[in-house]
Amino acid sequence: MLLESLRTAVLEANLELVRRGLVLYTFGNASGVDRERGLVVIKPSGVDYDDLRPEHMVVTDLHGKRVDGTLNPSSDLDTHTLLYRAFPAIGAVVHTHSEFATSFAQSGIPIPPLGTTHADYFYGPVPCTPDLTDEAIQSRYVHNTGQAIVDHFVTNNIDPMAVPAVLVSGHAPFAWGKDPHDAAHNAVVLEAVAKMAYKTLTLTPGHKGVSQALLDRHYFRKHGATATYGQ
Amino acid sequence: MLLESLRTAVLEANLELVRRGLVLYTFGNASGVDRERGLVVIKPSGVDYDDLRPEHMVVTDLHGKRVDGTLNPSSDLDTHTLLYRAFPAIGAVVHTHSEFATSFAQSGIPIPPLGTTHADYFYGPVPCTPDLTDEAIQSRYVHNTGQAIVDHFVTNNIDPMAVPAVLVSGHAPFAWGKDPHDAAHNAVVLEAVAKMAYKTLTLTPGHKGVSQALLDRHYFRKHGATATYGQ
């Protein structure tokens, strides 16, 4: 079976989203990329999680052309492939409609860095894209969703490996990482961070977030050459 | 046993409501209709879910006259039958007191379409009926609850298959669908949509909802001749 270990990792990332309560019915999808072969492995569309097996995963090229599998890929495929083309360092993408992160996306506001839980994972606000124009919605909508993400990161000079998640306005979050396990982990932490941001902002409206010094300290504790966390 | 497969489907829809946390004790009911025979199958009133079996389901005609079964039907029967008579395309009705949808019903406000989760299922706001008059409450209350729903959809020209749920002011939601599985699924999604709408509206009060273009795109992605979602 082509890309067997990546299929297994992508399936496992999808199941992690279910276990952590981020996914209702089939409202979510995870994918991974094999950079050497230029192939993407993604969940099929609308299949019950209980029935998912590695062989059900769909394999496409980096432009979404199916090269293996008979099922339809996730309807969000074009967003995933565009992110892979634009962000060469990422190895996996996850999309959920998790309750609190989606509520921020619906509100159209970023999640400010309100504490160290956030700072350990996201080096600055988790941004929210601007609304798509009617034209962008009416033409290549799924592709244009990805383009809005990429444009927002480029325009605002945000490193996608330092802020591995985004809120799509009026829609829901995407998260990514170096591999499917990491991307799913980031999606789970994003939801935890969003939960606490919701409480913080309703308790103390207008809170702008922690200092740059605290952001630096926590982010570099877990990332980069000076990381000290873990074994 | 009369209507055996419909009884099983109605029981299963009732149990799905319990599994998804939409029902406390016996606060909910699901029914289905056999359009050819003009018969409705509905949960009995006030029986523990653990004890429910297909043979406990009550069979009535479209005006609520019991034609099979010895138990009393759900006390909301007259609302169900009125919806079946008024909305010929629906095949099942579900009623719950699920926490967030009921909170909107208690507030007497519709759930605006704040994101794509909503737009995938409900083509516009989930409406809230006006309060019943004292006279309507004091006479045929359960029937009049159904009438308030139907009047609101007719007056506002809402297609019940495009918006398969409603909030009854000061009471709780009803949802429906083409069959019991679909109606329960819509009730579960309604609760998820209400949860996120509550967070969105408390974060950004006055939010009016997404653009018509986004509503169109998402709704028609899952419905109608141009649907692309699923297998």
Next chain:
Amino acid sequence: MLLESLRTAVLEANLELVRRGLVLYTFGNASGVDRERGLVVIKPSGVDYDDLRPEHMVVTDLHGKRVDGTLNPSSDLDTHTLLYRAFPAIGAVVHTHSEFATSFAQSGIPIPPLGTTHADYFYGPVPCTPDLTDEAIQSRYVHNTGQAIVDHFVTNNIDPMAVPAVLVSGHAPFAWGKDPHDAAHNAVVLEAVAKMAYKTLTLTPGHKGVSQALLDRHYFRKHGATATYGQ
């Protein structure tokens, strides 16, 4: 064993509170009364729920004098016994620190009847007692807590069987019923009602509650000679 079936019913009511998530660690207690013998059965103080057996229940007279058992009774005993003496129709009392009902008690505000879930169980607001005076706190505090409940019901002419629960200001709820099963059921419904009231009041501040006609209709649907709910 004295009062064996009442001990079992009281234990079962205590366990129902745990199963429904109303009790953290040992923060709750249920009791029942045998009116013929004038005896109260109550949970012992501070014992883990996992270890509770019917023989651990403590038996006292209606003034709290222990007549059977070696363990200390719940520290809230004097509130329970006072309620039994003042409200002759009740057969059981339950006390929890359940999250949402306690939050209303901490806020010092009643839970208004915002919908039919409430109206099915509580015929009017769930009242909140006034704060105890420092003198009442410093003297017979537990007794005076019960006295504040009774005074509030008497002064405001509230029938304890029509409104089988109260919020003690700055403390937490008490609920009661005709037997331990019924009292625990009312405590569980109170928490569900409080959850929805919290959402309703934060969505639509100042909401005063449903009409008297709706209160009448729902309450008398389940209570009294004209009840139609259930089998």
Next chain:
Amino acid sequence: MLLESLRTAVLEANLELVRRGLVLYTFGNASGVDRERGLVVIKPSGVDYDDLRPEHMVVTDLHGKRVDGTLNPSSDLDTHTLLYRAFPAIGAVVHTHSEFATSFAQSGIPIPPLGTTHADYFYGPVPCTPDLTDEAIQSRYVHNTGQAIVDHFVTNNIDPMAVPAVLVSGHAPFAWGKDPHDAAHNAVVLEAVAKMAYKTLTLTPGHKGVSQALLDRHYFRKHGATATYGQ
């Protein structure tokens, strides 16, 4: 194995945090101290809870020098050891990013004593430290976090055994107790208290808390020579 029973107690406290939903992934840590030997037992950094065994616990002296074990200690070790040096009565320290207590810490506000659940455990507000200066963050950050806690308790004359928890501004709570079981218990109760305080303060903004008489009554019911709670 050195300090075997303390290792087991520390592991069990860590697992209690997971069971009670206070910890996501590895976001938490518990430690205990052997005062006679001057040794601290603490969870290793970034190890999955499923894999934790007593022998994985790390043993250090009171200045954080590892004296047994090969794994890295929790990255928060320097806060724990400073608390042990400054607060001689405490026997264990727990740190979590539990949702509601962390939200108060992110808001930078104390949790006022809004009811008797709080008063049974915390004799006054659960305080929140001032923000660390950039210099404190950029130098010995973890040590300085502990110093901010100790300074706040000393400056405000708070007895750490009467208020066995603190919120670190922009970060999360620490709790402590006479042993690991007690510290974990206090962290669990802190989260329950924070949950209810969040609801109370959003229902009734500006609520200042219960009277000193009620604080006294509840706190001394469970603590000190006149305690009457339990067996």
